[in-house]
Amino acid sequence: MSNVAIADEILRVDNLHTTFTTSAGEVKAVEGVSFTVRRGEVLGIAGESGSGKSATMLSVMGLLGEAGLVSYDRLDFMGESLTPESVKALRGDKIAMVFQDPMTSLNPVLSVGYQLEEALRRHHWQGNIHERVAEMMTKVGIVPAEERMRQYPHEFSGGQRQRLMIAMSILCNPELLIADEPTTALDVTVQAQILGLLREIRESSGMSMILITHDLGVIAGEADRVIVMYGGRVMEEGTAREIFKSPAHPYTRGLLRSVPKADGSRERLIPIEGQPPDLLNPPEGCPFVKRCPEAMRICLRRKPEASCISDTHKFSCWKGAM
Amino acid sequence: MMLEVDGLTKYFDTPSGRVHSVDGVSFTVSKGETLGLVGESGCGKSTTARTIIRLYDPDGGRIIFGGHDITHATQRKLLPFRRRMQMIFQDPYASLNPRMTAGEIIREPMIIHSIPKDEHTDRVSHLLKLVGLNSEQAGRYPHEFSGGQRQRIGIARALAAEPEMLICDEPISALDVSIQAQIVNMLEDLQESLGLTYLFIAHDLSMVRHISTRVAVMYLGNIVELAGSDELYTRPLHPYTVSLLSSVPVPDPTAQRHIIPLKGEIPSAINPPSGCKFHTRCPKAKPECSQLRPELSDKGSGHFCSCPFV
Numbered sequence: 220m221s222n223v224a225i226a227d228e229i230l231r232v233d234n235l236h237t238t239f240t241t242s243a244g245e246v247k248a249v250e251g252v253s254f255t256v257r258r259g260e261v262l263g264i265a266g267e268s269g270s271g272k273s274a275t276m277l278s279v280m281g282l283l284g285e286a287g288l289v290s291y292d293r294l295d296f297m298g299e300s301l302t303p304e305s306v307k308a309l310r311g312d313k314i315a316m317v318f319q320d321p322m323t324s325l326n327p328v329l330s331v332g333y334q335l336e337e338a339l340r341r342h343h344w345q346g347n348i349h350e351r352v353a354e355m356m357t358k359v360g361i362v363p364a365e366e367r368m369r370q371y372p373h374e375f376s377g378g379q380r381q382r383l384m385i386a387m388s389i390l391c392n393p394e395l396l397i398a399d400e401p402t403t404a405l406d407v408t409v410q411a412q413i414l415g416l417l418r419e420i421r422e423s424s425g426m427s428m429i430l431i432t433h434d435l436g437v438i439a440g441e442a443d444r445v446i447v448m449y450g451g452r453v454m455e456e457g458t459a460r461e462i463f464k465s466p467a468h469p470y471t472r473g474l475l476r477s478v479p480k481a482d483g484s485r486e487r488l489i490p491i492e493g494q495p496p497d498l499l500n501p502p503e504g505c506p507f508v509k510r511c512p513e514a515m516r517i518c519l520r521r522k523p524e525a526s527c528i529s530d531t532h533k534f535s536c537w538k539g540a541m
Numbered sequence: 542m543m544l545e546v547d548g549l550t551k552y553f554d555t556p557s558g559r560v561h562s563v564d565g566v567s568f569t570v571s572k573g574e575t576l577g578l579v580g581e582s583g584c585g586k587s588t589t590a591r592t593i594i595r596l597y598d599p600d601g602g603r604i605i606f607g608g609h610d611i612t613h614a615t616q617r618k619l620l621p622f623r624r625r626m627q628m629i630f631q632d633p634y635a636s637l638n639p640r641m642t643a644g645e646i647i648r649e650p651m652i653i654h655s656i657p658k659d660e661h662t663d664r665v666s667h668l669l670k671l672v673g674l675n676s677e678q679a680g681r682y683p684h685e686f687s688g689g690q691r692q693r694i695g696i697a698r699a700l701a702a703e704p705e706m707l708i709c710d711e712p713i714s715a716l717d718v719s720i721q722a723q724i725v726n727m728l729e730d731l732q733e734s735l736g737l738t739y740l741f742i743a744h745d746l747s748m749v750r751h752i753s754t755r756v757a758v759m760y761l762g763n764i765v766e767l768a769g770s771d772e773l774y775t776r777p778l779h780p781y782t783v784s785l786l787s788s789v790p791v792p793d794p795t796a797q798r799h800i801i802p803l804k805g806e807i808p809s810a811i812n813p814p815s816g817c818k819f820h821t822r823c824p825k826a827k828p829e830c831s832q833l834r835p836e837l838s839d840k841g842s843g844h845f846c847s848c849p850f851v
Contacts, residue, residue, distance in 0.1 A: 267717035376806050377582075406581035407746065408803045411788035415802065433718060436747075436790025440798070459794035477722035479751040481791040483774055487729075488751070490722035494687045510719075 227258040229395050229427045230279070233293035237271070237278045237451075239286060246498045248274040248287070250451040256395065256427050263442030263459070264431045265474075269495055271451040272431045276397050280316065281306040297394065312342045315388035319400035321380035325372040332368025335387050342391050355386040359416055378409035382416065389420055399431045414441060435478060439463050444531070447471050450496040450506025453525075457532035467534040470507045505537070513538060543706055543738045544570040544593070544626075548602035551585075551592045558811040562588040564762035565602070567837070570706070575732070575739040577753030577770065579746055581785075583810060584759040586742050590708045593740070594628055595619055607705070624654045627699035631711035633691035637683040643669070643694050644679030650702040668697040673727060689720035693727070700731070706738040714743065725752055746789045750774050755843075758782045761810060761818040764837060768844040778846040780825045817848070825850065 237249035249271045256262045266272040278289045281303050294301045296309060310316070318324050326334060335352040344351060356364035359382040361375075372380060381401065388396055398417065402410035414437065421428060430441055438445055438459070445462040447455045447470065455468040466472045473491040480486060493510035502508050508518045517537050526539030551563040563585045570576045578586045592599050595611065604612045611622050627650075630636040637646055644665050651661050666676035672693040683691055692712060699707055709728070713721040725748065731737060743749050749756055750770050757767040758781065766779040777783045784801045791798070804822045808814050814821045820830035827850065835847040 267719060378806065407744065407788045408581065408785060410790075411800050412802060414790075415800070434790065435718065435792040439792045439794045439796070440790045442794075463792060463794050474719055475792060477719050478792055479747045481747075481793050481796060483747075483750055483771060485751060488722035488726055490726060491719035492723070494689065495717060495720070 228255050228295075229258055229297055230256040230429075231293060231295040232275075232279060233291060235275060235278060235291045235294070236289070237274050237283070238288045240288070241499075244499050247501065248451050248498065249278060252448070252451075252453055254446055254453070254456065256429060258394075258427055259421070259425050260443045261421070261428045261430055261441050263438040263445040264429060264448060265433065265435060265438050265445055266431075266448035267433055267495060269450070269498055270448040272448050273399055274451075275448070276316075276399060276429065276431060279306075280310060280314065280397065282310075311338055311388075312391045313393055314395045314397065315391070315393040317381070317384050317388050317396065317398045317401045319403050321377055321384050321404065322372075324384055325380060327372050330369055330371055331375070331383055335368075335383070335390065338387050338390055344391070351390060352386075355390055356383070358389075358420075359383070359386040361386065378405055378412060381405060381409075381413055385413070385416060385420070389424070389426075392424065393426060395427045395429070397429045397431070400433070401430070402437065403432065403434070410437070417441075435463075435474065447474070450501060451498070452506055452522075453535060454507065455532075455534040456525075457528075457534075461529070461532040465532075467528055467532070467539065468507075468536050469511045469513045469538075471534075473510075473512070505535075542569055542605075543572045543574075543607065544740070545605040546589075546593060546602070547605070549589065549592060549599055549604065550601035551588050551597055552600050555811070560810045561762050561813055562810060563592060564813075566759070566762070566764055567602075568757055568764060568767060570738055570740060572705075572738055573732070573736055574754040575741050575752055577749040577756040578740060578742045578759065579744065579749050579756060579785075580759035581744065581807065583761075583807060585762040585810075586759050587710055589759070590628070590710050590740060590742055594623075594626055594708055620654070624650075624702045625704050626706045626708065627702055627704040628708045628710065629692075629695050629699050629712045631714050633688050633695055633715060634683075636695055637691055639683050642680050642682055643674075643686070643697075646683075646694060647679075647697045647701050650698060654702050664701065668700055671700065671731070672697045673723075687720075688716050689723060692716060692724055696724075696727070696731075700735070704737070706740070708740045708742075710742045711744070712741075713748065714745065721748065728752065746774075746786065747791075758785065761808065761813050763818060763835075763847065764845075765819065765835075765847045766845065767837065768846075772842075772844055776844070778840060778844065778851040779819075779848050780823045780851075781819050784824070 233253045235249055235252045239246040239248055252275050264272045277283050336348050339348045353364040361367050361382055402413050442459050444458050446453050449470050455471045476489040491510050496506050504520050504522055505518045508514045523535045523537045525533045525535045527533045547567045549563055549566045553560040566589055580586050591597050593604055599612055606622055647665050647668055648661050665679055669676050674693055713724050741752055753770045756770050756773045757764045760781050766782045777786050784803050787801045816831040816833050817835045820826045837845040837847050840846050
């Protein structure tokens, strides 16, 4: 891996580890995760519950507080190394986040206009705060903005609240938007509206995006590159085409086989057998070993290294090392 | 015919007015088939299901189950029908009593429906095996199981009363993708071996297509379209169905998609739009749509649609 920061690299994460200490024991939520995000690209992080996809981004953003023990070899944003202090200043400014639940992300007793203006005040916006908020609300389709700024969160639908969260996230022209399951709580027609809105914003601003979701369809439609996570580790990484057209890891392949075919054929689904990983008692070797139809003896004992299939496509499986 | 629903209505009175959750819904479900019921939040699909199983009292219309009108049957008269029609719920965490063991949970319907006590233990082990668990797990509590396993317990409980029909209200929505297929395959196997009839409610449109014989699409308390599963997905007629299906993301980055976006927001069910309730958002609306009273009509070979202009 090169030590020279590539000019268009927005975010680089090398060997991230996150551990939570619970009353039942230590949980290794993220184990050795590395990735980069380039300017203007959409990196999709796919994974099921407990895969570590959200913990990864919360660790990068310094949002775990005392709850998690985070370590990494390298964490750079636009060529500069991120520290707990610098990430605090960048949050909501150059790095913005949108979360799954638009119901709990807004304060119910403050008008939405006040809350959006507060975000700008906090980041010392040089300009007319009120006008900027009205402009962004209009951009996300909450109109007439002047009137709606005076309303409270309960006066907006779920889709509108997510639009407000997006308006809030892009107020300071971020370089990177981290969207953690941004449409999971929404209906499919509203999801299409929100994904379309995020696409328009990216096209006009050149902003990069990390899209975290369990929905393979959403990832396929939006992401340029994809990381597939399981049990706290990256199982496979590649372009969207590589991941969906020639998946290499048995987990990725299993995941794609377990959803109905896009053409609607009624073939019996092929599930991944077994249960989701128990993070308190992870296997010594590959986290997927207990459910893997192709598991070998070595998979039980040792964690596989990543093997490269192409410059962009790699997977962590002992089959690749054979 | 297993189930006939005719003009079913269910209102809820709230401080801000009357919510028209189910507003004249009619359909039939034949023995052994799976009728999928889809639509977005607030369209009334879950209320329809809960009214059919009489968790709510209907405000109008008729529910005929196995030839018997159960629309206004008393709780005592309902008991034998409840045994024949059971429900599986969405949330495998909230729908199991955390203080009861898996065995006790599965045994409860047997007590309610007076199944001889000496048969209970054998039946519990049989049911656990049927849903892919083992009889040693009967003594465990819900928190000792994963989400997918809990949903299996919920299914075993529904089967304990030996029903003919299962109403599945979003049975896989709370589960991980890799577990969803396990449960769907199991429901398909159980249907075949036990001859079950399903009313399958979900918002995952591709899974509904996969599991259903026919599919009904709801919007603001009405069914707007009903057709055979493949027919509906390949030849949708109603502008709402067309838009809904075009919005479904597909796990293929090379797929050519033409999303037909819907304008604006879903209107309030307290003051629904006049005429065709979809006219405020319909890309093909005509002036008369705010006046007409749309009714489901057969557009050929059992493909029903409420829009008169298609």
